[in-house]
Amino acid sequence: MKRTQNEKILQIQNHTLVVGIDVGKDSHYARAFDNRGIELAKLLRFSNTAQGYEALDEWMRMIMEQKAKTEAIVGFEPTGHYWFTLGDHLQGKGHRLGIVNPFHVKCTRELDDNSPTKNDRKDPKTIAMLVKDGRFRDVYIPADLYSELREAVSERERLQGQLIALSNQIHRWLDIRFPEFITVFKDWGGKTAQATLKNFPTPARVMAAGAAGVLQVWQKHLQRSSLKKAERLVRAAEKSIGRTAGSEAAEAALANLLAQYDMIAGQRQRIEQLMQELLLRVPNAGKLLEIRGIGMVTAAVIISEIGDIRRFQDPRQILKMAGLSLKENSSGKHRGKTTINKRGRRRLREGLFQVMIPMLAINAEFRAMHQKNLTRLVNPLNKMQSVIALCGKLVRVIYAILTKGCLYDAEKMTNDMKRSMKAA
Known part of the structure; x- marks a missing residue:
């Protein structure tokens, strides 16, 4: 390049x-x-x-x-x-x-x-x-393998968008028909919650079945069920303020939404399986999964956007392609803030950012570097600046692993950080 x-x-x-x-x-x-x-x-x-x-x-x-x-x-x-x-x-x-x-x-x-x-x-x-x-x-x-991976990632993104849209529609349905439902179940997508919506979608259906009837259905679909939760659901249904007019058509609409959600969730699962198979065929890509915080989906997104790593001579080229290179707004004595230019591949930039957030929670090395960036005496960074800087560090790590075939070494990362702190 x-x-x-x-x-x-x-x-x-x-x-x-x-x-x-x-x-x-x-x-x-x-x-x-x-x-x-x-x-x-x-x-x-x-x-x-x-x-x-x-x-x-x-x-x-x-x-x-x-x-x-x-x-x-x-x-x-x-x-x-x-x-x-x-x-x-x-x-x-x-x-x-x-x-x-x-x-x-x-x-x-x-x-x-x-x-x-x-x-x-x-x-x-x-x-x-x-x-x-x-x-x-x-x-x-992209060549055949990378083209296949990029298409799979794009398809998963499309399916994920449809699932989010359907989830929002189901939330809207519950807000209108059974707003008390979320006081019993934190997430409508759980197994017990979905079994309830498929069999007792409205407060009237819940009251007609009673706690014993609800529990009986749960026991058919689930290994564990709670009578206390069934009783809470019945009490919530008795006090429901949900709309009752047009219930028959509303139940049909919810059944359609749930069926569509199940179908697309299955499609997403199959495309993720394909993504995993394609990812493991990329040379050295499986070694990225050894980094705590990087999962199969995020690794596939990043590699699909980068493509063949051999076309890059320096990891800074990848940062520029992602729109993570810095821009400055200064004139004369005015010194404006330095920010990222955001001109590049959006999906790569978002993939790096999204993988960094969980890494800061479970990856000790990157969390330590984050704390160092926030607390250093000279030019401390704010949280967002530190996250962006660590995205650059992650790109350099990925570049080294994919080009050299080396393994991720947490101890080497820690020692490098200690040496930089002593030099400072």
Whole structure:
């Protein structure tokens, strides 16, 4: 992975064709330039079909033959998911790909004509000029294993979102029909609570069954059941303020919600099993699970976002990709706060942050480093700053494990921390 703009500029040589493509849902627009920014052909409009891709290939081939170009680099904005198939096609043809930041396109669009106009002819040129000037990043399309893992993580995230939405709807149903239910059960998703909702969804159903009837159903579904809790449920039902009108349709609605929840929970369980199988096929990835606080799901999320670790020369590149690199807002004598820039892969940034919170509770080494950051005499950090700093430390640990194949050494972490404290 090339890091500096100079290195990227040096890749654009006299024999390089620079193509900028404005990606759309049904149609794409392309313009071609040399390394000096001189346009070499007319605008090409091609469809998002096999025939359109063939037209693009022929257009690029003719330009390269006429202008003596031996290689091509194609730049585009990451417009949603519409570039995926085009990117796969161009990569399969052996062309290099470059992604430009949409914010950069917006900022530089007015350089040519001093106009905020946005159209399908103007944007491809803006994209190509950014590529020519080295203001792009290489496109990483994961190999089969990492692509599978990323798809599995994305699917789990989708299912998790559906489960949260269904849970919220069930809470709403209870607030309207049986608000006292949560005084008996802390969580509606527990086995006893779910058995109750499936068999006695309304206060009227609970009162009709009585404590003995409720207990009998619980004993069929559960190994342990409590008569006292059944009596508490009956008393709560007797004093319920829940709405009673339309109960028959409301019971049907709750049954549908519970059935959907069970179905999606099963789908999530199966996709998590697939995630685990894929994770363990990544070289050295199983060693991450030996770090206290890192579970299978969080490890899969982090590795799916990083991809092949060998494409990075330094862990700081991963921090930048996650949007965890620092930005400063200073001018003259004013010194603003230093914060993270949050420009990068959101899922990777969130995955690192979410894994750090439980680690601070159960991982002694990281908890000790957290306390050191909060209490050091020189430039102490607040809690959030310390968490972000420890995310950077975790990235360096992950990088070392995945690249070198070494085991996580808690004692070495502690000794490193003691040496840094003595040096301070």
